Amino acid sequence: MAETMEQLVITKASGEHVLFSVGKLKLSLRKSGASDEVIQEVLRLLEPKLYEGIPTKKIYKHAFAILKKLSKSTAARYSLKQGVMQLGPSGFPFEKFVAELLNVQGYTTEIGVFIDGQCVRHEIDVVASKDGKRYMIECKYHNLHHNKSDVKIPMYIQSRFKDVEKVWPSEHEFEIRFHQGWVVTNTRFTEDAIRYASCANLHLVGWDFPHKGGIKDMVDSFALYPLTCLTTLSHTEKQHLLDMRVVLCKELLHNEALLHKAGVRDKRIHSVLDEVENLCGS
Template identity: 85%
Template sequence: MAETIEQLIVTKASGEKVLFSVGKLELSLRKAGASEEITQAVLCKLEPRLYEGISTRKIYKIAFSILNKLSRSTAAKYSLKQGIMELGPSGFPFEKFVAELLRVQGFATDIGVFVDGQCVRHEIDVVAVKDGKRYMIECKYHNLHHNKSDVKIPMYIQSRFKDVEKVWPSEQEYEIRFHQAWVVTNTRFTDDAIRYASCVNLHLVGWDYPYKGGIKDMVDSFALYPLTCLTTLTRAEKQTLLDMKVVLCKELHHNEALLHKAGVRDKRIQEVLQEIAKLCGD
């Protein structure tokens, strides 16, 4: 790309104006599995469509459109963050998605568990158990990229955790019900949220936090892509599947019946299954 592109001012979702970074775009394409040839082809086709002040969201949309014509499975991986954003509007698909990410790491999980605390009754998004320890996991789903989880969220979750942490068989004795609380979000945490969580031993998982342990890293490691990443399904078909409580691509793997039930036409089913196979590593 021409050197002048490096001087281009772009607009982030927050409204902040920054210099365009070709390197960051190249890295995001390569992380999605794009070859050097495909990466350079995307950059070459993207350059003439850039202009001063263009939003980073618009750049993503253009890059995705170009990439989708070159490699659908790579485009699906590239759209992971947006795909997770489309798991709403209810929180259940994201909770199921988080539970599955934990399950493949050896946790036993339950979704939507009601628990009596010392003061009030609570619904826990995900209860996870591993190596004899039980974790209370709260899922904070956002449908906008710039929405961060601020310090109020971990403070609120910590107060709920303290209410359900112990079970009191008698006034003098108690048993540990939960050993730690987690907050999992599909975006990012503010610095104060991270600082507070560290202070009270609350575990945070965000889009790219902690380092090499965020949602993006887990999805890539275990190939657990949400079906909303698929480029071969329409928005309506995706929503139908979500309404059926189907969330993951792997649930559709070799499962023509589910696709039929969602209204996908016969002539497109094989196309969808091929994209899923590439994403799931088949």
């Protein structure tokens, strides 16, 4: 089975044609918590659905649908990237999500802070503080996997950072208002963006950047899954919760009232709470 699948040519989102990697699929399933038995069953049921040139997006959809029938909480973890993509487009859910990832690591955070710079007034997505230092954080949300943050984004953030970095309480003295600028995105950065940020002392956080410090690693480490990962909620119910400024699965733990308010029917609430408990209850 694996040998036949490995010979299949598939189409990436960029349009590039590559050989299908069973190893990569197994790894992503294993990282989502799937057992060896579940992984083998996913591969067995997936193989008949594959064809020459199949887009990677369709492979993901088929694998997710199979996994959802076998283990809802594993399917929710597997859909993390897609779940984060569904946090838009208003910006606030992603900003709250980023702030929560920092809070659990000992930062104190504020969202949507207006600050006067030397030249103009700025709205800062997230202001984070820890160990006596303050960080100005810009959140760049993308709703497509292949949209990368290019060099223009860190250059723009650096110019804003320089405008608000220091405040002059008197003519001859200044105080440091921010110690570093950050850019956080749910996708990836181009090589030029990474190179520029390193030179300018900007901190970048992407989907899998830096190594062992990207969004995916942080979510898995702290079980801070966005509610958009849940397989037991409809798109409309998720949107109702996001409109109420509820972003994380953990906010739904033991909280039937929130689910009622989002329009979830009584007969489904138990299954939603079960999935929430399995996903982030520990």
